[in-house]
Amino acid sequence: MKPRLLHLAWAFAMAVSPAAIAQSWPEKPVRIILPGPPGSSPDRITRLLAEQLNKKWKQPVVVENRPGGTTRIGAEIVARAAPDGYTLLSTFVSHGMVKLLYPETPYDPITDFAPVVQLVDTETTLVVRSDSPYKTLQEMIEGVKKRGRPLGIGNFGTGSSFHFYSLILGQGAGIDVLPVPYKGEALSLSDMIGGHVEASFNSVGTAIPHIREGRVRALAVLAPKRSRVLPDVPTFLELGFPRLRAGGWFGVLAPAGTPKPVIDKIRTDIQSILREPDVTKWLRDQGLEPTFESSEAFGESMKREAVEWEKLIKEFKISVN
Structure with a gap:
């Protein structure tokens, strides 16, 4: 079945009773695509989440590493997936700039994805x-x-x-x-x-x-202030570099068109994991600060960042050719 027809079929199926479907979701294994290699900070947090979600959902949650292409290789898999919540993207701040650098990218990093949850702010x-x-x-x-x-x-x-x-x-x-x-x-x-x-x-x-x-x-x-895990290391801001003040983020996206009740369930379950004291401590020990904003707020933040990335690309005349 062609990708567009597949998306339409899922949209019709989910429209029948999205709340009921979300209540029973997931009914099969979930895979999380990570556009980075094993051993990285995004990899560790994604695998921690997968382990906890396995227990919560009573279904296998499998992490697949798909590095390369400045996140494009992994992101394209999710952009083309059925919008049912069973294929998710665990990604980071660079996600929003790929179309600006690679115009031939076959997906739009904003419109072809549904923001699910920002996991953490990073240093x-x-x-x-x-x-x-x-x-x-x-x-x-x-x-x-x-x-x-x-x-x-x-x-x-x-x-x-x-x-x-x-x-x-x-x-x-x-x-x-x-x-x-x-x-x-x-x-x-x-x-x-x-x-x-x-x-x-x-x-x-x-x-x-x-x-x-x-x-x-x-x-x-x-980072805006000194890291709690590196308290003796000054920030760039302290050292006179005001443009180097914000860190980044890790977050989870789904294919555009994924029903809101499914997105809400995923977000709620992930945020409940992030609130667990041992998980919060583990994250902070890694220089990661859990965040608990809505999916909509996460999406708006991504849009604003894309505008800023475009300005930087023009300022520094970045070209991948």
């Missing part, structure tokens, strides 16, 4: 190896200026939020930076630890185990 940190000569951000900036050679900074893909953070840092510091894209932030971090790139932007959740084990050093945190 981002700039890290270097523990044997790096740079102990502070200012030392790094001064060192790069003296040597006259660009600073290589790893990120999780061309056009990703971490890519833009590198460019904004370079602009604000007056240094040349070379953003180095990877198929996931865990790969960026491991390559940095291996000596293939000098620094890396990573979510605090991904970097924190390596920081605690002494493999890497955090120079600054991108």
